[in-house]
Structure formats: C-alpha cells, structure tokens
C-alpha cells in the first residue's frame with residue numbers, strides 16, 4: 001500500500017513527497033529516488049517497459065484506485081478535524097459553564 005500520510009513514518013524520518021509515475025497518486029517515500037507508490041504500479045510499469053505486447057493497464061481501473069486511495073486519505077483527514085472540532089466545542093462549553 002502506498003504511504004499517503006506523513007504519520008506513517010517516524011516523526012524525525014527523512015521523507016520525500018513523490019508522485020507515482022504510473023497512477024499519479026501523491027505519496028511519501030523514504031528514498032528520493034522512489035518512483036512508484038506501490039509494488040503494483042512498479043509491476044505494471046516494468047511490464048510496459050519490458051514488453052511491447054504488455055496488456056495495457058486499464059486507465060479507468062487505474063483512476064478508480066487512485067481516487068479510492070485519495071478518498072480514504074481525505075476521510076481520515078476529515079475524521080481528524082471532526083474530532084478536533086468536538087474537542088473545541090467541549091472546551092467552549094466548559095468555559096461557558098464556569
């Protein structure tokens with residue numbers, strides 16, 4: 001799975017923000033030379049390079065999986081903001097009742 005979140009790494013780890021050359025997903029890598037977000041993308045890219053008869057990877061499938069990854073990431077972000085918001089509301093109510 002592509003690492004879509006900086007928090008997948010140690011806080012002090014050197015991390016590079018990259019765009020997958022195959023599917024265009026933004027991901028984080030520990031090496032500056034990383035080209036693909038995951039083994040699947042690397043596999044397809046190699047296949048395409050090594051064989052002219054390689055079955056073309058379905059554009060639609062590719063876009064769908066890229067969008068799903070992005071969607072999952074955004075849902076995570078949203079969840080975080082919702083929790084933060086709840087926390088702020090609680091604090092506000094506490095201060096009001098004091």
Ligand SMILES: [Zn+2]
Nearest residue numbers: 020023037041
């Ligand atoms: Zn990819």
